[in-house]
Amino acid sequence: MSHKQRVVVIGNGMVGHKFLEQLVEDSAGFAELEVTVLAEEPRAAYDRVYLSAYFSGKTAEDLSLVKGNFFADSGVFLHLNTKAVAIDRELKQVTVASGEVVAYDKLVLATGSFPFVPPLPGKDREHCLVYRTIEDLEAIQAGAAVSKVGVVVGGGLLGLEAAKALRDLGLETHVVEFAPRLMAVQVDDGGGRVLRRKIEALGVHVHTGKNTQEIVDGKSARHAMNFADGSSLETDLILFSAGIRPRDELARQCGLVMGERGAIVINDQCQTSDPDIYAIGECALWSGRIYGLVAPGYQMAQVAADHIMGKTESAFRGADMSTKLKLMGIDVASIGDAHAATPGSLAYTYVDEAAEIYKKLVVSADKTKLLGAILIGEAEAYGTLLQLMLNEMTLPANPESFILPESAGGAPALGADALPDTAQICSCNSVSKGMICSTIAAGTCDLGELKALTKAGTSCGGCTALVGQILKSELAKQGIEVKKDLCEHFAYSRQELFHLIKVEKITTFDELLEKHGTGEGCDICKPTTASILASTWNEYILKPSHAGLQDTNDYFLGNLQKDGTYSVVPRMPAGEVTPDGLIAVGSVAKKYGLYTKITGGQRVDLFGARVEQLPLIWEELIAAGFETGHAYGKSLRTVKSCVGSTWCRYGVGDSVGLAVRLENRYKGLRSPHKIKFGVSGCTRECAEAQSKDIGVIATERGWNLYVCGNGGMRPRHAELFASDLDEATLVQYIDRVLMFYVRTADRLQRTSVWRENLEGGLDYLKQVVIENSLGLADELEKDMQAVADTYQCEWKTTVETPELRARFNSFINAADVPDDNIVFVEERGQIRPATPAEKAVDRIATVSL
Amino acid sequence: MSAAKEMNMEHAVAVCTSDKVQAGVGVAALVNGKQVAIFRLRDGSLHGVSNFDPFSQANVLSRGITGSLQGRAVVASPVYKQHFDLLTGACLEDESVTIATFAVIERDGEVLVIVD
Ligand code: SRM
Ligand SMILES: Cc1cc2nc3c(=O)[nH]c(=O)nc-3n(C[C@H](O)[C@H](O)[C@H](O)COP(=O)(O)OP(=O)(O)OC[C@H]3O[C@@H](n4cnc5c(N)ncnc54)[C@H](O)[C@@H]3O)c2cc1C
Ligand code: SF4
Ligand code: FES
Numbered sequence: 031m032s033h034k035q036r037v038v039v040i041g042n043g044m045v046g047h048k049f050l051e052q053l054v055e056d057s058a059g060f061a062e063l064e065v066t067v068l069a070e071e072p073r074a075a076y077d078r079v080y081l082s083a084y085f086s087g088k089t090a091e092d093l094s095l096v097k098g099n100f101f102a103d104s105g106v107f108l109h110l111n112t113k114a115v116a117i118d119r120e121l122k123q124v125t126v127a128s129g130e131v132v133a134y135d136k137l138v139l140a141t142g143s144f145p146f147v148p149p150l151p152g153k154d155r156e157h158c159l160v161y162r163t164i165e166d167l168e169a170i171q172a173g174a175a176v177s178k179v180g181v182v183v184g185g186g187l188l189g190l191e192a193a194k195a196l197r198d199l200g201l202e203t204h205v206v207e208f209a210p211r212l213m214a215v216q217v218d219d220g221g222g223r224v225l226r227r228k229i230e231a232l233g234v235h236v237h238t239g240k241n242t243q244e245i246v247d248g249k250s251a252r253h254a255m256n257f258a259d260g261s262s263l264e265t266d267l268i269l270f271s272a273g274i275r276p277r278d279e280l281a282r283q284c285g286l287v288m289g290e291r292g293a294i295v296i297n298d299q300c301q302t303s304d305p306d307i308y309a310i311g312e313c314a315l316w317s318g319r320i321y322g323l324v325a326p327g328y329q330m331a332q333v334a335a336d337h338i339m340g341k342t343e344s345a346f347r348g349a350d351m352s353t354k355l356k357l358m359g360i361d362v363a364s365i366g367d368a369h370a371a372t373p374g375s376l377a378y379t380y381v382d383e384a385a386e387i388y389k390k391l392v393v394s395a396d397k398t399k400l401l402g403a404i405l406i407g408e409a410e411a412y413g414t415l416l417q418l419m420l421n422e423m424t425l426p427a428n429p430e431s432f433i434l435p436e437s438a439g440g441a442p443a444l445g446a447d448a449l450p451d452t453a454q455i456c457s458c459n460s461v462s463k464g465m466i467c468s469t470i471a472a473g474t475c476d477l478g479e480l481k482a483l484t485k486a487g488t489s490c491g492g493c494t495a496l497v498g499q500i501l502k503s504e505l506a507k508q509g510i511e512v513k514k515d516l517c518e519h520f521a522y523s524r525q526e527l528f529h530l531i532k533v534e535k536i537t538t539f540d541e542l543l544e545k546h547g548t549g550e551g552c553d554i555c556k557p558t559t560a561s562i563l564a565s566t567w568n569e570y571i572l573k574p575s576h577a578g579l580q581d582t583n584d585y586f587l588g589n590l591q592k593d594g595t596y597s598v599v600p601r602m603p604a605g606e607v608t609p610d611g612l613i614a615v616g617s618v619a620k621k622y623g624l625y626t627k628i629t630g631g632q633r634v635d636l637f638g639a640r641v642e643q644l645p646l647i648w649e650e651l652i653a654a655g656f657e658t659g660h661a662y663g664k665s666l667r668t669v670k671s672c673v674g675s676t677w678c679r680y681g682v683g684d685s686v687g688l689a690v691r692l693e694n695r696y697k698g699l700r701s702p703h704k705i706k707f708g709v710s711g712c713t714r715e716c717a718e719a720q721s722k723d724i725g726v727i728a729t730e731r732g733w734n735l736y737v738c739g740n741g742g743m744r745p746r747h748a749e750l751f752a753s754d755l756d757e758a759t760l761v762q763y764i765d766r767v768l769m770f771y772v773r774t775a776d777r778l779q780r781t782s783v784w785r786e787n788l789e790g791g792l793d794y795l796k797q798v799v800i801e802n803s804l805g806l807a808d809e810l811e812k813d814m815q816a817v818a819d820t821y822q823c824e825w826k827t828t829v830e831t832p833e834l835r836a837r838f839n840s841f842i843n844a845a846d847v848p849d850d851n852i853v854f855v856e857e858r859g860q861i862r863p864a865t866p867a868e869k870a871v872d873r874i875a876t877v878s879l
Numbered sequence: 880m881s882a883a884k885e886m887n888m889e890h891a892v893a894v895c896t897s898d899k900v901q902a903g904v905g906v907a908a909l910v911n912g913k914q915v916a917i918f919r920l921r922d923g924s925l926h927g928v929s930n931f932d933p934f935s936q937a938n939v940l941s942r943g944i945t946g947s948l949q950g951r952a953v954v955a956s957p958v959y960k961q962h963f964d965l966l967t968g969a970c971l972e973d974e975s976v977t978i979a980t981f982a983v984i985e986r987d988g989e990v991l992v993i994v995d
Contacts, residue, residue: 594939
């Protein structure tokens with residue numbers, strides 16, 4: 031019997047790992063293979079693209095690319111700490127550093143590249159480092175701890191990313207670049223100038239046109255770097271980021287065909303000059319090019335996997351090197367022929383030095399085709415421009431509109447319809463518009479399903495919006511209106527249900543279901559209805575007719591934690607709390623053995639309460655003068671404040687006082703999603719109000735109101751809505767904005783996303799709220815006043831009503847018996863939930879009453 | 880009373896009075912050391928499933944929201960929102976997962992869980 035085909039992969043980096051995933055994907059083909067991976071690093075594949083996140087607290091596990099028990103489940107043998115040192119193509123075997131040999135039928139080289147360090151005298155001195163692996167980052171972290179100044183050699187993409195890392199580690203940071211500008215490969219002189227100004231504004235010193243000659247002992251710092259022009263720079267730490275070199279030593283040793291300047295030559299099937307050996311990722315050279323980006327590597331991984339499994343039609347045909355990234359918070363994008371190298375090409379540039387925006391378009395001589403672009407400071411047009419170039423689409427008569435600001439008549443984004451079927455929508459997974467359309471034509475009308483079937487949007491997520499647009503427009507063509515139905519029980523959107531409930535004065539879910547729905551309801555329509563009923567009639571949310579509609583957080587008036595316990599957050603308006611209040615919170619926490627933490631919302635969270643403890647805990651907190659903090663509700667969370675003019679020498683307004691009043695006005699307002707406010711006492715903005723749904727900043731003449739900001743998953747700055755308001759007008763506007771949001775937003779839509787989807791944008795919102803264009807202003811204010819007038823502390827009502835308290839019994843037939851699966855262990859002097867392994871071993875009981 | 884019924888009664892554990900189990904609001908019961916989540920649907924029917932959520936490894940299913948999905952009566956886990964069929968215990972999102980189910984009956988104004 032013939033043995034299974036033995037596939038050996040050298041390197042478990044990003045591309046090598048993608049290759050494994052592609053193999054496993056085809057379960058029939060994979061069953062015929064025996065796969066072994068030789069990996070030099072001490073850990074399995076991790077996300078190098080997000081490597082810098084390691085400095086902002088991501089762990090090696092967070093960065094891991096290994097999904098679940100990938101290796102155990104698939105049976106792929108992974109050998110860590112195992113460097114391949116030689117390939118014998120005659121015997122078809124690989125020798126590893128320990129001397130062992132591994133036989134192969136097919137060999138895949140995915141060895142990536144190493145950082146290039148210029149051969150300077152002194153380059154091996156202490157704390158002269160590179161930036162490629164987690165070990166490198168550990169070395170940088172250790173080096174930074176004993177350094178004051180850091181220099182990055184190389185002002186390319188990676189160098190600037192490394193500079194940000196050094197700055198974040200608290201070092202005085204310099205970038206030294208040989209070329210006359212930063213990011214010389216991607217941007218031109220004009221772009222480089224704007225970029226430099228922006229980076230310097232972030233406190234990073236930039237030195238261009240500097241040729242380092244040697245590194246020697248410094249006087250004020252560990253090293254001194256001497257440059258060709260006679261100048262020098264003193265520093266404690268040096269980070270080389272001067273480009274990458276393919277790791278092609280194995281290929282060279284076994285005689286594979288190499289490129290003139292290194293890298294392993296491959297054909298369209300990713301085979302090297304030996305058809306049983308493949309090379310993929312950064313070590314490979316295709317058609318004279320090395321691709322130093324992950325997306326082309328992923329495409330090679332797919333092609334090589336296909337080819338090994340006999341799918342011979344798959345081919346690598348090159349990849350686009352356009353890039354868009356956020357560097358130190360600055361949008362930078364480069365597309366195609368950014369330097370206008372094409373003969374006869376013409377360029378348009380738009381520069382706004384005040385706003386530090388630089389944009390350039392390169393078009394063909396006849397102005398009909400886009401050849402390239404550079405966007406700095408604002409890159410929203412990236413998606414549109416990239417598609418225009420990749421698909422060689424005909425440009426409109428005035429191409430400059432793509433880079434002009436909206437106020438000057440800038441062009442709207444390109445509609446999905448305009449794209450040809452060949453347009454590559456998802457570059458991570460090579461999905462074309464045609465593939466997406468045919469999946470829709472085959473009957474998919476749901477975005478989630480579409481993503482699962484085509485894989486578009488499942489890696490970096492950058493293309494999801496476009497995939498959604500295509501879905502919408504294709505369905506519209508089929509005559510299917512994109513369903514905004516809440517769920518299978520209601521053929522209405524949230525807005526429509528809101529309207530029905532209000533107009534028909536519906537007060538219970540049962541009534542709504544009977545009149546307008548079908549079936550039993552579900553975990554989507556029940557909480558949504560509960561929220562609308564609360565926004566409209568504001569009854570006690572645990573009234574028998576409402577209780578079963580609530581998500582567990584609202585049902586138990588606490589946040590469910592991973593182990594089935596709940597957290598307790600008393601309201602501390604504006605983050606203000608008396609010493610006695612703090613002592614009372616502390617005493618309760620101590621008595622019930624709860625874990626305590628200061629939250630990001632300027633208050634205290636007590637974790638680890640079992641259901642049956644909740645009423646007892648709240649009884650004591652209420653006695654001490656606290657109210658529920660609604661940390662569990664889709665409702666107002668906190669109004670964050672800074673100390674303001676009462677104490678701060680710069681304050682021009684009493685931010686704490688206003689924040690307390692705002693928190694008390696809007697507490698208890700149930701809304702489509704949670705709402706957060708911030709109030710700062712002056713323009714220094716210590717309360718970060720511009721990242722909140724509602725932000726207020728004191729001015730010399732009153733208050734500036736900002737709306738629809740967001741932190742969280744996709745941060746968005748709030749926009750200035752009105753200036754220098756007195757408090758009465760401020761409250762009036764907030765009433766109107768929030769009630770309009772409550773009425774018209776989708777389920778679980780924060781104000782930021784609501785605002786982005788609002789036709790007419792901020793101007794429209796201003797018309798509705800300030801100019802009262804819909805004549806709704808009075809009604810909105812009245813509705814808000816009604817909610818404020820009917821406020822009750824849900825916990826107070828609950829603890830005072832015996833039959834309500836009975837809901838918190840742990841078991842219906844054993845009221846006070848604790849759940850024995852809730853187990854805590856001690857960490858840093860407090861409790862935390864035990865891990866499953868710990869639960870199996872020793873059980874440390876909670877403080878039980 | 881027939882022999883078979885007597886057998887059943889021996890394995891039926893009374894947990895509470897009927898009024899304690901309201902439509903759409905689950906409760907947890909401790910039956911011979913096992914945690915059972917009991918639900919009543921809008922049609923009055925009673926259902927029992929294990930209270931243990933295999934995805935979060937916590938005893939929380941009684942706190943889930945009940946409903947129907949394509950005609951199947953389900954409860955949604957309050958933690959990661961998977962749905963479990965109240966009749967078969969099957970997880971709708973992951974075919975490989977099924978939780979235990981328990982027959983729950985009502986007699987003389989009391990709710991009883993049948994254990995075997
Ligand atoms: C406790 C706290 C973290 C902490 O220890 O500091 C926290 C904890 C949780 N956050 Fe948060 N967030 C907390 C402040 C924040 C902040 C900071 C802030 O409010 O200034 C943010 C970013 C600001 C923002 O929302 O714009 C934040 C953005 C999120 C998001 C992302 C929201 C978004 O629109 O992108 C979620 C997920 C969601 O709501 O869908 C989330 C969800 C959660 C949940 C509820 C997740 C869950 O369902 O279990 C966490 C459990 C809360 C609990 O009490 O058990 N949390 N969360 C903070 C509670 C503040 C408070 O006093 O109420
Ligand atoms: C900080 C940083 C930021 C980046 N940002 C981006 C970005 O924003 N966008 C983008 O597209 N790309 C980015 N890149 C580039 C991207 O990470 C690479 O293109 C990608 O990792 C290449 O994958 P690879 O598998 O070819 O190489 P690698 O991921 O380097 O993997 C190669 C692996 O092979 C191992 N190996 C080598 N030789 C041997 C041997 N002889 N025996 C055993 N194992 C061996 C190595 O130890 C390594 O683990 C970034 C890179 C870095 C370092
Ligand atoms: S925002 Fe202004 S008033 Fe508030 S603490 Fe900062 S400097 Fe002081
Ligand atoms: S482009 Fe990255 S997921 Fe589609």
